[in-house]
Amino acid sequence: MLYFFLSYARGSDDTYVRNFFTDLCVEVRLLAGLRESDEVGFLDNESIEPGDVWAATLVDALSRCRSFLPLCSPRFFLSEPCGREWAIFDSRIRLHEQVHRTRPSTLIPLRWLPSKLMPEFAARLQYFVEPQLDGQQPNPGIRQLMRLTRNRDDYLEFVTRLATRIVDAAHSDPLQDGPRDLDWHNVPSAFPLPADLPALRPPPPVVNSHPVASSANRVHFVVSAPTSEAAGQPPVGRNDVSYYGAEPADWAPYRPHSPEPIVAYAAKVAFRADLESRVIPVEKLDETLAEARDNNQVVVILVDAWSTRIPRNREILREYDERAERPAAVMIPVNSADDESHRNSMALADSVRETFPGNWNQREDSRFRWRVLDLSNFEPELQTVLAESRNRIFADPVIRRPLPPATAERPILEGP
Template sequence: MNSPAGRGKEAPRPYFFLSYAHTPRVNSRGAADPNLWVAKLYQDLCEAILQITDLPAGHPIGFMDRSMHQGQKWAERLSRELAGCRVFVPLYSPRYFKSEACGREWHLFTRRSVYQRRPTSERMTGIVPALWVPMDHYPLPRVAGELQFNHDSFGGDYAAEGLYALMKIAAFSSQYHTAVWRLAQRIVDVAEQTVIPAGQVLDFESQPSAFDPPDVADKVRISVYSYRQPELPPNRSGAWYGEQRTDWQPFRPDSGRPLAQDAADVARNMGFQPTVREFEEESEYLLTGERPSAPCVLLVDRWAFLDGRRVEAVRRLDRRNLGSVAIIEPWNREDQQSRDHERMLNDLGDSVLAVSRGALQKPSLRDDAAGGAPGSLEEFRGEMERAVMRACTAHEQHHRDRPTEPPEDRRPSIGP
């Protein structure tokens, strides 16, 4: 893609693009969408901007991505909006600066030139940051740290608590409305004091993140224990499988790509560098040595437990009970074959993953309660994020607790 954003000289351009990190649900089922609070903020900003300006009916006020869907059309829409918006509003949170997608949004916007209509003491960038939560104790990436922006101008409670707290705590209601009003004013001021020509609509997925690259230690290994199509047992449909074991797609038709790619996207958006391999390629790494050198997430297809030749390696890994290896059993309750053989699959899982079950580390999306909601791709993404954090926390704890040997010249001597 390399076309101008505007469809004509007078094409309407939204005032702002709200850039935020999607928050997963608290649990797999029944929880409200936490991103609805961001949607309320977006709506309140749009209403305030309408009051401040003379925008006609039907003119786009802003843009907020309400979807987590990946794909070409989704990426094209983001690129088009970033190429045309007048102000970029990043919603600061620790999760925001871990998100590769948010880093790409920031990068695409800042490729555009910014011209000030009149000289001022403040250098305008077209970026108006907002605090979703306080960031005092979190290091900002260089591009954010270089911005000259005084958050205190939106109110002391806003600067201390962030917009999320002002929205959630009733006692802060008036402070929330004050912060939104001043944020809307700031967006309009920057839009009117600058000229930011429409940019090129570039390929979103190929853009780099504007944020500092993750530490080389921030790696997550994802392995998949499943089938290739030629390996399937007689009573299992091949619709969910491909040529490689990493091609497993348990959530078709909601997702037409391998689950491992969705898992890698989750880890990548958290700021990690994921690798994806078949379990058999990782088994020696996971089953030998003291501890894996990086946190791991194992995606388990319970149907593959029917393969007696391969299942012993998973059983051995379970007996090692490594906290830095998180095991997830994604399955789709819309998969009729899995529903028909649910008891058999549950028994297989219990026999192979006995240690994990005994530790009450219930695998994701396994519904033991009657009438529970079916597993879904959205639920998997939330569980994958939690699995990555569990594995990383255990991995870091192990390295903190491990005693270190003194240097050669400082080791105590032994013997006379």
């Protein structure tokens, strides 16, 4: 029996989510009288083994789990995959209502972070509430409960109450299993999607007398991807080269559902963040990092996992990873609908790990994003990456500013 499915939006707090999942599994096993090795919960990055067909594994878990636990947060209700997960489980609840004329208590919303960005139907739900913390706002969310050591007893009590609810729901009014042959990509999200991004266009000029303002409002997207010709030959050796074009910047990892090159979507996200964007080939990574350092600019390296098989790309990226300070963010899109990539997932993961050993060992750093599975995840994750990168730049006590022109008059302090 799969007692629960934990649904969440990926982000910089994934470590807290994994710890919460582990703690909850321990309590459910104890209360259900199960062995330590028994599977009781599903979390996508915990339960999907390398090489599994990602979409089919998710659908299977959603079709047989006894409870659905959404970790509600501002990002959760903007995530299309989370909306699909909710929709699949909700269809099982509605079928149960039709047959038994009662609504089961198997959808158990949890407040991960307080959010005002939620659909009306979700706002009306009865949440499984975390304890009130002394001196804090009501309902601070599970994440805040976990972050502070002084809340440890309250947190453990909360996990036990939740595990009891999960076990009781699984045995008192079990749901019928759902269909396991659903096409994940054709399941409509239960959440209303945000308005489409604005058309790709350069941002308006920034009017500011200070020269650092315009130069700092820039992000460089450095692309490591093969051309379509190189992708079909060793050492890349892909059979399906439809994701590539005549130039590395033509790489469109989310085809056919999202046909534009990834840099086009990235530029739209940058535009919404009031950033001018430039697309740079990976061969110019070093000089781009130098320019960005001198002008307080952001660098995001967009990496096709297959490109880490190309010796020159691998060398450039490995040299970057070996730096004592790694100032750029790294995002590695992997299309959940790309069967060839999923069949080769273990080999690709090994290649990425060998190319980025430093980043790989520090994956809690939110600026290293491995396996961004579709566009609905890519856009909010890039928004987070851009915000965190800019925050790090301006948190640096030494902000580099351009020198005044050599012909500028020197100021003269006149005395009384």
